[in-house]
Amino acid sequence: MSTKAKILDVMKQAPDTVFSGEKLAQLLDISRTSIWKAIRELEKEGYRFEHLKTGYLYKQSDVLATTDMTCLSLPKEQIYLKKRTDSTMNDAKNGLLAHVKTPALFVSEAQDGGHGRFNRPFFSPEGQIYMSLILEPNQTFEELPQYTLLAAVALSLAIDELTGLSTEIKWVNDIYLNGKKICGILSEATSDIETGQISSVTIGIGINFSIDPALFPEPLQKKATSLFKGQATSVTRNQLIQLVWQNFFDLIAGLPDQSYMKIYRQKSLVLNREVSFVKQQVTYTGIARDITNQGELIVDTPQQTFSLSSGEISLTHIDNYF
Structure with a gap:
């Protein structure tokens, strides 16, 4: 040492x-x-x-340190920290190839090639939180927990507890504060063709921690914000990272009662709102009625009731949001 x-x-x-x-x-x-x-x-x-x-x-200092991110299920030896990377998701993939002990967390101060769902670029300035967790569940797809939803609940609860703010969850993978996005979550799975089981799951999270609003690209200024808006912070990034994963593993330990789904629905900013989406090149508008335990969004439209899968549908409008 x-x-x-x-x-x-x-x-x-x-x-x-x-x-x-x-x-x-x-x-x-x-x-x-x-x-x-x-x-x-x-x-x-x-x-x-x-x-x-x-x-x-x-x-109290806001310098990322593996010793300050640990929780019972995630010791410091399984946390990997970089100053800069192209993407923590790529770091996680390389970790799997190297057969690191899991769960393993990959964290970076900055990333140059971050992306979200449908390969959309993710604004990634320095000094925020970029991290990816890898798990090796070795379960069938039907047996897997809804990891994206679990991570969203864990993240939203951690922010609320540490800051006193009240965050909401946009189906399926974004955290919002006062009508603007502050966090994105991306989950990817790898399957074993021979056994039909999911051999690994990678959960990537990007958090806008403290960014001057003027630094956001103009197209994002009306859509995105950060927890502290470039001002003095009341908590450290280490504290938030630690509590996010502590919450996450606590929620997993509570399965299979799926109590996290109750919290997810309570924090949803889409339920009982008018939403629009595109399916097979047709735009539909209806009322979001429910989110199933499998993570599907139930939307009533004049044409029919749809069960929307997050892997193939993205909402293009939410009443009073965008």
Whole structure:
């Protein structure tokens, strides 16, 4: 463990304690000069310390760290962190090829080639949250939980708990705040042809954490926002990442009662609203009545009642939203 990591470990375990350079030097059996240099390097990386007459006080810092993202089902050894990547979904695919232990989480500070459903590009500026989780369920498609819906509930609940905000879920995979998108979720599965089982599932999540509204491309400014809009944040990205996956695995542990579907429906911004969609090149408009336990959206139109699959249909209009 490096000197910097040792200092962080000591100070994070006693977040309200002021540590003098002499005390840290004694604890770590190194020179005070080494302590001073390590503190300076940590500050350059984004960590914050208050410099007092009696020593250093660690301040909450928004620097991504695997040790601060862990939960019971996701130890730090199974979390992989990068400064920049083309896509955490690609990192996850490479992780599967390398036979990493699962569940495994791939996180990046920035990504250059992120995409959502139907291969739509995902606006991915630096300093947000980009992550992909891989699971190896080895179940048939019919046995699989609705992972996209589970992730949406876990994410929405985590944001609400940490920020006091009230988020909604747009069927099937987007999180909205005050009528604008803040998060996107993408799930991909790989099947074993011989057994007919789903061998792996990758869940990708992109969260607009804190972005100045003026930095969004003009076509997105009316549609997208971020949690903190470029202002000071009340929570760290580590805290949000940790709680999202803690919620996710807690929800999985609660299966098969599917209580998460009740929360999903309660948080839905489409139910009982007028929606439009295109099916076989025909545009239909109707009222979204329900979401089945299999994730299908039930829409009543003047022509007929449709059961829409998220894999083939995207909503083109939601009353009062777009």
